[in-house]
Amino acid sequence: MKIYVCVKQVPDTSGVVAVNPDGTMNRSKMPTIINPDDLNAMEAALTFKDQNEDCKVVAISMGPPQAAEMMRELLAMGADEAVLISGREFGGSDTFATSQIVAAGIHHMGLEKEDMIFCGRQAIDGDTAQVGPQIAEKLHLPQVTYAVDIQKDGDTLTVRRALEDGYMKIQVQTPCLITCIKELNEPRYMTVKGVLECDEMPFTILDYEALKDEPLIEADTIGLKGSPTNIFKSFNPPVKGVGMMLEGTEKEMANDLAARLAEKHVI
Amino acid sequence: MSEYNSSAIEEFSGIWVFCEQRDGKLMPTDFELISEGRKIADQRGCELTGLLLGSDVEGIAAELGGYGADKVIVCDDPALKVYTNEAYTNVVCDMVKERKPEVLLFGASNIGRDLAPRCAARLHTGLTADCTHLDIDMNTYVDFLDKNSNVDVANEKFKMEDVNLKMTRPAFGGHLMATIICPRFRPCMSTVRPGVMKKNEYDSAAAQKCAVEVVKPGIDEKELHEKVLEVVKEAKELVDLVGADVVVSIGNGASKDVEKAKALAQELADALGGGVVGSSRALVDAGLMSADRQVGQTGKTVHPKVYVALGISGAIQHKAGMQNSELIIAVNKNGSEPIFEVADYGLVGDLFKVVPEMITAIKAAK
Numbered sequence: 001m002k003i004y005v006c007v008k009q010v011p012d013t014s015g016v017v018a019v020n021p022d023g024t025m026n027r028s029k030m031p032t033i034i035n036p037d038d039l040n041a042m043e044a045a046l047t048f049k050d051q052n053e054d055c056k057v058v059a060i061s062m063g064p065p066q067a068a069e070m071m072r073e074l075l076a077m078g079a080d081e082a083v084l085i086s087g088r089e090f091g092g093s094d095t096f097a098t099s100q101i102v103a104a105g106i107h108h109m110g111l112e113k114e115d116m117i118f119c120g121r122q123a124i125d126g127d128t129a130q131v132g133p134q135i136a137e138k139l140h141l142p143q144v145t146y147a148v149d150i151q152k153d154g155d156t157l158t159v160r161r162a163l164e165d166g167y168m169k170i171q172v173q174t175p176c177l178i179t180c181i182k183e184l185n186e187p188r189y190m191t192v193k194g195v196l197e198c199d200e201m202p203f204t205i206l207d208y209e210a211l212k213d214e215p216l217i218e219a220d221t222i223g224l225k226g227s228p229t230n231i232f233k234s235f236n237p238p239v240k241g242v243g244m245m246l247e248g249t250e251k252e253m254a255n256d257l258a259a260r261l262a263e264k265h266v267i
Numbered sequence: 268m269s270e271y272n273s274s275a276i277e278e279f280s281g282i283w284v285f286c287e288q289r290d291g292k293l294m295p296t297d298f299e300l301i302s303e304g305r306k307i308a309d310q311r312g313c314e315l316t317g318l319l320l321g322s323d324v325e326g327i328a329a330e331l332g333g334y335g336a337d338k339v340i341v342c343d344d345p346a347l348k349v350y351t352n353e354a355y356t357n358v359v360c361d362m363v364k365e366r367k368p369e370v371l372l373f374g375a376s377n378i379g380r381d382l383a384p385r386c387a388a389r390l391h392t393g394l395t396a397d398c399t400h401l402d403i404d405m406n407t408y409v410d411f412l413d414k415n416s417n418v419d420v421a422n423e424k425f426k427m428e429d430v431n432l433k434m435t436r437p438a439f440g441g442h443l444m445a446t447i448i449c450p451r452f453r454p455c456m457s458t459v460r461p462g463v464m465k466k467n468e469y470d471s472a473a474a475q476k477c478a479v480e481v482v483k484p485g486i487d488e489k490e491l492h493e494k495v496l497e498v499v500k501e502a503k504e505l506v507d508l509v510g511a512d513v514v515v516s517i518g519n520g521a522s523k524d525v526e527k528a529k530a531l532a533q534e535l536a537d538a539l540g541g542g543v544v545g546s547s548r549a550l551v552d553a554g555l556m557s558a559d560r561q562v563g564q565t566g567k568t569v570h571p572k573v574y575v576a577l578g579i580s581g582a583i584q585h586k587a588g589m590q591n592s593e594l595i596i597a598v599n600k601n602g603s604e605p606i607f608e609v610a611d612y613g614l615v616g617d618l619f620k621v622v623p624e625m626i627t628a629i630k631a632a633k
Contacts, residue, residue, distance in 0.1 A: 095384065096393060126438075128396035130384035133352075137388035142492050143352055145381045158496070163377050165289075166500040168349070172493050183558075228393030232433055232448040235416040237591065243610040245602065253614045254624035257596065258632035260612065266573060266594060267539060267633050 002056045003045040004106055006119040006135065007038040007074060009067045034070055037120025039187035040180040044150060045118050046078045046188065056080045058109070062090060062102055068203070075201045076194035082201070083109065087208040092224025095126075099134030100226070104216035105206050106139065114155055117177040121146060129179070136177035138216060144170050145179040271364040273391045279453035282308040283368040285359065286319045286331060286339070287378055289350075293319075293327055295466075295510070296374035298334045300459055302467040303401060304372060305335030307432070310404035316340060316368065320358055322348035325481055332477020333469045339479050340366075346486040350378050353493045356385045358484050363390055368454050370432050372401075375458035383458050393449035395457040400435040408433050408446075416444065431455065437568070437587070460568065462509030506543055506559045508567045513542025513575075514589070516562050518549055520578015520599060520618050525555045531622045532577060538629045539573050547579045563588035577618040581606025598622065 011030040034042075042059065049055040059074035061067055062085040071082035085105045093101060106117065117136070122129035129145070136143035148167065149160035155174045160167050162181060211217050220226050246253040261267045272278075284304045286297040301317060308315035317331040317339040328339040342358050359382065363371065371386075373379035375397050387394035400415075402408040405427045413420045431448040432455035438445040449455045508514060515536040521528030529544055536542035546556035548563050562569055563585040574592035579585060581597070581604055589595070590609045597610035598618050607613040614621055 094393065096388060096391075099388060126396075128384075129380050130387075130394060130396060133381060133384040134388040137356075137385045143381070143385065144493075145352075146377050161377075163498075166498070168498045169496040170351075170493060171496055228387075228391070228452045229395060229447050229449050232431070232446040233412075233418075234438065234443055234445040235412065235418050237416065237444060243595070243597075243607060243613055245607065245613040245615065250616050250621045250624045251628075253616065254621065254628040257612055257614065257625060258628035261539075261629065262632045264594075267629055 001048075001052060001054060001114040001116075002058060002112065003048060003115065004109075004111075004117045005038070005042050005045045005057060005059050005074075005079070006102060006117065006132070007042065007059050007061045007070070008035045008120075008123045008125075009033070009061065009063050009070045010035045010123050010125045032066075032070070034073065035120055035123045035125075037122060037180060037182065039120070040182055040184045041118035041120050041178075042074065042077060042079070043185045043187040044147075044178075044180055045116075047185065048152070049078065049080075058083060060102065060105060061085065062093075062098060062105070065205075068205075071203055072198045073190060075198035075203065076190035077188060078191070078194060080202070082203045083206060084204070085206045085211070089208040089223050092227065093222060094227035094229045095128055095130035095134055096229070097222050097227045099131045099138055100216050100221045101211070102131070103135045103138035104211050104214035106135070107216065108206065108211055108214055111139065111141075111175050113174065115175045116152075116157070117141070117175070119177065119179045121179045121181045132177060132179040139175075139177070142172040142176045143178070144172060144176070147178045147180050148183045150178060150184070271367075273452040273454075276451070276453045279367045279369040281313050281366075281368045282311065282315045282370045283363075283372070283454070284315070284317050284336070285371065285373045285379070285382070286317045287350075287374055287376060288319065288321045288324055288327065291321065291324055291327065293330060294374065294376065296376060296379075296459075296461045297331065298466045299461070299464040300372050300374055301331050301334040301336050303459065303464040304370075305467060307370060307401055307403050308335075308337075310402065310407060311369070311430070313369070314338060318342070318359065318362060320347045320355055322346075325479060328479045329474050329477045331474075333471060333474035334467045335473070336477055339477060341479060341481045342484050343481050344484050344486045346488050346491065347484075349495050349498055350382075351491065351493045351495055352381055352385060353491055354486055355382050356389065358486070359386050360389045361484070362482070363454060370403075371454040371456045373456070373458045375460050379458050383456060387456050390454070390456075392452040392454060392456060393447075395434040395436060395447040395449070397460050398434045398436045398457045399460060399463050401457065401459070402433045402435075403430055405429050411435075432457070460509070463570075506557075508543055508545055508560065508562065508569050511543045511569070512572045513539045514545045514562065514569050514571045514573075514592070515539075515542060515575040515577065516545035516547060516560075516579060516589070517556070517577045517618075518547035518579030518585075522550065522553070522555065522578075524619070525550065528577065528618065529556075531619070531626070532575075534626050535575060535622055535629075538626050538633075539575075542571065542573070545569065547585050548582075576606050576610070577622065579606055580604045581609065598625075
């Protein structure tokens with residue numbers, strides 16, 4: 001059994017965000033992390049591996065060559081193999097084109113009857129939650145998103161899928177694709193042994209040359225040119241005037257606030 | 268049915284809204300989406316159609332007319348009673364391939380976000396997630412930019428004849444807004460955040476006039492690969508952060524007595540006209556507040572009429588979830604915290620002392 005875990009390297013927005021003069025984010029100046037939900041997908045795969053000797057975990061990502069560092073971390077965490085899809089031809093892809101390329105990468109490496117693909121629900125830089133389901137569609141696999149529990153019995157998977165007001169329990173057959181949310185598990189850290197050994201472990205880069213014969217790879221379905229969506233305009237919300245700091249004792253501030261709210265008909 | 272080709276954009280017309288039902292009941296987001304769809308259909312001068320999948324749901328369809336739908340297509344089949352990705356994707360895509368709408372909108376619920384990307388991939392078209400504003404007409408779009416951006420619209424050239432659906436969403440946690448288009452393929456698809464679009468006034472005469480067409484897709488359940496074993500509604504108290512007019516959130520400054528702070532926050536929300544208590548990520552991560560109350564980039568995005576931040580420093584990820592609130596009040600012991608950069612009114616002090624005074628003063632001023 002093989003489990004592919006789709007992973008994305010994202011800028012860490014929990015700390016200081018570097019901003020360009022035009023207000024866009026300066027990604028090159030920001031520290032990067034493994035997308036949080038993807039760590040839950042990774043943990044789910046490693047849990048299966050802990051319980052099944054014949055389970056192989058393959059971490060797969062698409063990104064610039066710098067993402068190699070993240071792939072080493074995933075190996076140190078316990079992945080058996082790491083694959084980075086990287087190439088100029090793939091740049092500028094929206095979710096449609098990205099899923100096309102990642103699906104081609106998985107198809108290239110092969111998907112057997114008992115195999116699974118785990119993804120994080122969404123990446124914190126785009127928050128779209130689209131790439132997982134779109135990979136599933138392109139590989140003609142059943143999908144279950146928002147997984148909070150995954151049980152496998154042979155080629156049958158029973159997944160608890162979170163809804164806003166409860167959950168549903170869904171049964172699908174492998175091969176299939178599951179997207180994971182943080183309630184699923186507590187991701188593990190890299191092991192010392194893993195860190196020491198990860199440089200020796202199988203790490204592959206798949207470039208355009210390696211994938212160009214895949215049926216899903218066509219000039220009009222990948223990269224910027226193959227992306228159905230384009231940015232029409234990006235802009236900053238209007239700068240808010242500096243707010244007013246109220247002064248005085250607690251009581252005076254509170255009375256001042258209440259008067260201003262009443263004047264604005266807020267209360 | 269003629270050959271389906273998503274790039275033959277001139278063959279597509281009409282605005283469609285996927286209307287979600289659970290337990291045979293329409294979702295509140297349906298009415299918001301239909302209302303927004305009405306606006307776009309009027310801009311385009313075309314028909315607005317609701318697409319409703321379910322089993323025996325014909326009776327609830329006309330209500331969508333009351334919010335602006337000209338027509339509802341009901342796809343009725345026992346296999347559609349409960350949502351499954353497979354059956355719903357098949358039916359939605361078959362309907363789109365047959366009828367070719369120009370625009371297709373979904374609510375960004377856990378179901379909409381499961382279904383829409385799969386449909387977009389199958390239909391070979393683009394999808395924009397979690398939109399907060401939609402326009403087709405360029406005049407209204409430029410007007411929107413003028414009011415909601417720092418773009419100097421008077422000194423910028425726009426292609427006024429553009430008829431692509433302009434789908435605006437926060438990018439990167441609200442640091443930047445981006446308007447996305449899908450110029451080469453149809454339908455233009457987007458998911459829309461619940462609670463963002465304004466619901467029209469219900470018009471019962473319009474509901475009566477709404478045309479309802481029932482389509483029987485005839486699904487063979489034996490052919491389906493996905494089986495729903497059970498659907499469980501959890502009796503948890505639903506926190507409607509997104510739809511609330513007033514949100515009072517607590518953060519680290521409340522950690523010495525979260526229960527008391529929560530009670531004060533609720534009382535303040537009630538004094539301000541009724542609302543709900545939210546939380547910063549710190550208290551959720553510490554297990555002191557439930558995750559459904561979290562406001563911020565990884566929690567909910569809210570834009571109530573009044574947002575009050577109590578003891579919240581205002582990390583970027585928190586601001587991303589609340590900075591578009593109409594009016595922001597911040598209370599914090601430390602006057603140099605970043606939360607004051609987005610606040611309309613700042614009160615420096617201990618929330619446990621300031622909030623009771625606020626409650627008294629607001630009640631007295633009403």
